[in-house]
Amino acid sequence: MFTLASKHQVVHQTTMEYVKEELPHFKIFETIIRKNVAIPESQSAQQDIFTYNDKCHGAEDYMNLSKEILNVKEESLTQA
Numbered sequence: 001m002f003t004l005a006s007k008h009q010v011v012h013q014t015t016m017e018y019v020k021e022e023l024p025h026f027k028i029f030e031t032i033i034r035k036n037v038a039i040p041e042s043q044s045a046q047q048d049i050f051t052y053n054d055k056c057h058g059a060e061d062y063m064n065l066s067k068e069i070l071n072v073k074e075e076s077l078t079q080a
Contacts, residue, residue, distance in 0.1 A: 003033040027072070031065040033058070 002019075005012045020028055034057050042052035049059045 002028075005032045006035055007032065029065060029068050029072075031061060031068050033061045033065065036061075 002012070002016055005016065007013065016032075019026075036056055036058035038053045038056035039049055039058040042049045042058075045052055049056070049062060053059060
């Protein structure tokens with residue numbers, strides 16, 4: 001999983017591509033947690049990101065990651 005990443009910064013793109021190519025045996029989630037000011041703000045407010053601002057990119061990204069993890073888990077259960 002990539003966090004605090006930006007698809008628009010070349011260094012992040014290069015790093016993500018490198019990891020996916022060089023470590024194919026690791027499960028790399030497709031969801032990227034984007035750099036987002038609401039995440040540290042929610043920490044300062046001692047609230048989870050969904051309580052603090054459920055419409056921000058951080059909340060959206062973490063929700064997408066949760067869904068992706070559940071899908072992977074469901075797929076592994078159906079294959080077992």
